[in-house]
Amino acid sequence: MNEALTLISFGPDGWGDEIASGVLITISLAIATLPFGLILGFFIALAKKSEEPSLRMAANIYTTIFRGLPELLTLFLVYFGVQIAIQQGLRLIGVETFVEVNSFVAGMVALAFVFSSYASEAFLSAFRGIPQGQYEGGYALGLSRFKTLRLIIFPQLIRLALPALGNLWLILLKETALVSVIGLADLVRQSGIAARVTKEPFLFFGIACLIYLVLAMISSFGLTRIEAWSKRGDVVR
């Protein structure tokens, strides 16, 4: 037991600081992905509820692709694909170099693609929960389409979409583990290194799992608070 405590302690003997840096990278990757995924997902949802069939179809193709591909494959496609595309592009202008894409950025892009395609469904079903009269009320007040969307629809939309988006956030947090495969020093990778060096794989992967659980718990606590905040305008019956 004491040995295990030494191993996970901070400082030169322990792996505590390495694992802490991994946790930091995991969290920052998830947080960095979130805004891109949300904004992209929102626009895709707008396209999906548009009256224009071609726009709807284009958006549906996007979600079909990114919901059908395994996240790991999307990650590799982005990681190697972008690398090759940049190299080919450079070759066209006559530069022969080896380009390596930052694994953090590649992970962010791939996860944002996946997140946005799921988030668009969450937004879409939230849009369906808003009665047509809300739009009409906005237009009747003389607000422009954009202002109606921003001032009347959006606040209600957030409230309706929050539970589903909260779930997606928890999924995103777990999916960041995949980025360790392309070499990002996140929680899983750092615990893997510690496990290999100390020959205590069960201890370190167990700790990694527990840390993910704690992150999930903190997130659900925060999400409950945000949901309560978003419902503060509801009439108390």
Next chain:
Amino acid sequence: MTAANPTTGTAAPPPRARPWTKSKILGHVLMAVWILSGAYLVFYLTTNIGSPFFARYWREYVDGFLVTLQIVSLSLLIGAAISVPIAMARSSSWKLLSGPAYAYVYFFRGTPLLAQTFLIYYGAGSFRPELQAVGLWWFFREAFYCVVFAFSLNTSAYQAEILRGAIQNMPRGQWEGGQALGLSRPVIFFKIILPQALMVALRPYGNEIILMIKGSAIASIVTIYDVMGETRRAYSRSYDFQAYIWAAVLYLMIVETLRRVWDRIEERLTRHLKR
């Protein structure tokens, strides 16, 4: 042109004009991008069917497909078997049962599948002497068994929640109706509640299968040669990016086919509910 009103002879109103609004332009541009890239993809793949890469590796993709199929179907079946007692324990009013079941479900749904797989595959090495003593080492030595084990536990937690949710959401009246007919509780459960609950659970079950197919790509990280594993091996040998393109096409085809088949099945099984 035929008149809309034969008696007065007034002409039919002209069809409503569909002007080129911004969203129409954007939609057409995006569709053009999709169509062009799709056409390029088809062109790229057809020209590459004769390439040495394809000739060398297509057999391995087929093998990988079979391995993926094995992992997914085995895990789903074993997971379904484990999920029943867990769902029962989870909905038990006895805290000693529902507590651990809740912890089990929370653990497997709250941690990444990758970390769980590592925990079982690499973590088993920590208990090698003990496992050898009880004669289970042969099981945990094989990556394939470990992966199936990890995936089964993972999907059993999700399936238990699906099952529990579906059963608990059955209206009370169904139970009361059965009791009014003088049926015993097991008969009510198996003949009245469960069939209806499974009907409701059909869609989440389908989603779970798709999640499992996508999740099974993780097996490639612990040296299993499933579709993803074969892809990574082919890429590391040939440095040919088409390895990943073929894998993407394969996975998309599997998932889309399954989704469509599942929709069909669902439509067929719930046809008595349509009015």
